[in-house]
Amino acid sequence: MNALQLAGYVAVVFFAVSLAAKMIKIARMPIHIRWDLYPIPHEKRKGAYGGSYFEEVDWWTKPSNFSRLAEIKAMAAEILFVQSLFHHNRSLWYASFPFHFGLYCLVVFMALLLMGAILGAVGIDIASGSAGLVGPGVHYLTLVTGSAGWILGAIGAVGLLAARTFGNELRKASVRSDYFNLIFLLAIFVAGLVAWLTVDPGYTHMRGFVQYMITFQPAPALPGSVTALGWIVIALLFYSPFTHMTHMFGKYFTYHTVRWEDHPNIRGSKIEKAVTEALGYKLSWAAPHIKKGTWAEAATDWEKQGNE
Amino acid sequence: MSKDEITIRDFCRRTGQLVELDPGHFLLLPPPYDKLDIQPKFTRLSEENRKKLESDLDGVSALKFPRPQNEDEKRVLVEKFLSGLKKLFDRQENWTFMQPLFLTMEFCAKCQTCAAACPIYNESGRLDIYRPTFRSDILRRLYKKYVKTGGQFFAKLSGNDIDASWTMIARLMELSYRCTVCRRCAQSCPIGVDNGLVTRELRKIFSQEMGITVEPLHAKGSVNQLRTGSSTGMSRTPFLDNVEFLEEEVEERTGMKFKWPMDKAGADILLIHNAGEFLAWPENPEAFAIILEAAGISYTLSSDLCAYDGVNYGVWYDDVQFAKVALQHAEVARRLGVKKIVIGECGHAHKALTVIADRVFTGEHNIPRESSMTLLHEIIKSGRLKLDASRNDDMTTTLHDPCNLVRLMGVVEPQREVLRAVSNRFREMEPHGVNNYCCGGGSGFAITKDLNFPDFRNQISSRTKLRQILDVFQDIIEPEHKKYVCAPCSNCKGAMRDMFAAYGLFERCNILYGGLVELVVNAMVDIDKPFIEWEWH
Secondary structure (H helix, E strand, O other), X not given: OOHHHHHHHHHHHHHHHHHHHHHHHHHOOOOOOOOOOOOOOOEOOXXXXXXXXXXXXXXXXXXXXXXXXXXXXXXXXXXXXXXXXXXXXXXXXXXXXXXXXXXXXXXXXXXXXXXXXXXXXXXXXXXXXXXXXXXXHHHHHHHHHHHHHHHHHHHHHHHHHHHHHHOHHHHHHOOHHHHHHHHHHHHHHHHHHHHHHHOOOOOHHHHHHHHHHHHOOOOOOOOHHHHHHHHHHHHHHHHHHHOHHHHHHHHHHHHHHHHOOOOOOOOOOHHHHHHHHHHOXXXXXXXXXXXXXXXXXXHOOHHHHHXX | OOOOOOOHHHHHHOOOOXXXXXXHHOOOOOOOOOOHHHOOOOOOOOHHHHHHEOOOOOOOOXXXXXXXXXXHHHHHHHHHHHHHHHHHOOOOOOXXXXXXXXXXXXXXXXXXHHHHHOXXXXXXXXXXXXXHHHHHHHHHHHHHHHXXXXXXXXXXXXXXXXXXXXXXXXXXXXXXXXXXXXXXXXXXXXXXXXXXXXXXXXXXXXXXXXXXXXXXXXXXXXXXXXXXXXXXXXXXXXXXXXXXXXXXXXXXXXXXXXXXXXXXXXXXXXXXXXXXXXXXXXXXXXXXXXXXXXXXXXXXXXXXXXXXXXXXXXXXXXXXXXXXXXXXXXXXXXXHOOOEEEEOOOHHHHHXXXXXXXXXXXXXXXXXXXXXXXXXXXXXXXXXXXXXXXXXXXXXXXXXXXXXXXXXXXOOOHHHHHHHHHOOOEEOOOOOHHHOOOOOXXXXXXXXXXXXXXXXXXXXXXXXXXXXXXXXXXXXXXXXXXEEEEOOOHHHHHHHHHHHHHHOHHHHXXXXXXXXXXXXXXXXXXXXXXXXXXXXX
């Protein structure tokens, strides 16, 4: 096995483990105070204008207006088209949308490479002229998503770099690592584009490499530009979990566990149990108005407060 | 980079006052305030106060915090700040907000989309220090350096390195009181990062760890409320006297003679007003009493500690103070055995009791809470009041959306339905609903009145609201047209009262502000005289 292949295994495992660890860390954080932010799209009929169940008299006696479909529609628009940026920061959206859509194309591209590699491993040829629908289908989809991904991603990354360099507010808010991250991703897009245009027009080298990876067979040497792409991707897998680049995963929490989290605390519910547990946590904030002990004790320290 | 630009490095290292606020740089207002000479002057702190108080951010002092006398004092303050910073990211010390704060620290892409959404940043003429990400970036850098493992090393590597000096912390302390926590920034964020929350969490370090607070919020606010029963200082007896006086006043104004239900066990509803209403805008609780009496609603007021004052200032700066007050409210409701608590026209009391306290109340304290907007809507819909909207035809109305009630709670339509039912000349501000702009008095600004802070509020944080009001009435801006800004929130009314006075809005443009229920009573056909007195109070 060559160094690239070995590093590839380590990088994939490292990325998966560190990302999972970060997400598990977030998911296991204690219940927090409600911090709703409207509009919340899952409010049936009301979501469109930002209304909530609090608009109903005796809302706790009314059936839930929760609409998963409305929530999925809002999420899809946000994820695929970066809708909030479109509405609130149009000039940046022109760069951000191709950048993100390019990344999505590449995620699908990698999934197709994996699929092609699995099919290849079981003897199905992935090529334009292969028999049946599966082989040519995967081939063309890989071609389209990969090529679109490199091109859109590169356009977007250049646009975002330009915005960060020449845009007054963005420039002032940026530090070295912000430029470095963009250049890093631009390097991937450009390397992919070069590899595709020069040595791997049908992505056979890349698919082949993935096939060697999943079958744990030693991969032969790859053309220089594909190897370069491989090393940059590996570096990204090691680096990105420590940066805000994983915000596509973090966004699940910011939306679903904070701004859209409006489940009421009903007596006897899981929420009430979690709140009761949290009120038993210890606190040691040092200000004189705070009684040390548990949160429940501090929150009912009325007598002391009243005597001050 | 222009010499007016302030970087985080400047913020941490440069000595002396960073920014001088100059009305000439603020965004231009619509007519008739499009000329500087009829705008209020910005008061500078006296030389003595500048020397005495920490005011090196922008020459404004919200906290009135005395400058430390020597390096030892500074060192102790820095240590306390760092201790509080670490507690913000501890699951037991800050279970209340750890997850949302962690997400904001980790995932901001610094796209600056939030900047366009922030009225303070824009109205100030885009001063860097007020950019929503400015204070968040400082907290983020401190968190990464002083809280995260290996932070010292990675801070240097990434170009994010800043030192926790007293110079920087003193500015950050004041900066945490230059944001109204309206959370428009969070609403526009594609990732869901919340710079408004950062403001609140910073305030928590100062309050919960260092004991540094804004006096009207803490000593004269929540502490006073827990001691006397109300943040106004009004204890039980004066409150009961007040109510008796208002009963007589209602009889005089309307001819309706009735006792206001007080401490009535077993009533359906415990109605909690902001106690400021009884003192500053008594027509508001009067109007509520008239409506509920006429509609035959089973309710009670309470004269128990805290239960005649719905305010909960902890919501803006301190989790423990928040919980103490919220639990007092719930405890009184439990003792009275009411079916639900209804909150009067006070935005932050709405959010505090219905939304935030929802993760504090358990067991018998977990009594349902509801907005008075929905109750009013229900009463109007039921036809229990005889209303004639044409009785309000002498004025054009608009509606201010309190952030806490609307963007942060989703109560958008009921108050509009009520207003449409009692006003034929209602027009919307733009933007409105959940996209509204803050009155400028949010997060405690309305009650912070010391030194030159009111100038910051009136001229910067309330400026977009003033702009919206002028814009919506621009075609009838002359004083011969009566115009009414309906603001169903005591805090917003407080901010408007000061802003209207500073700009002479009533005298110059004949614009009055007030609550929603006053308009309802004004439209009640059973009451002969107009309920709204068209004069400046």
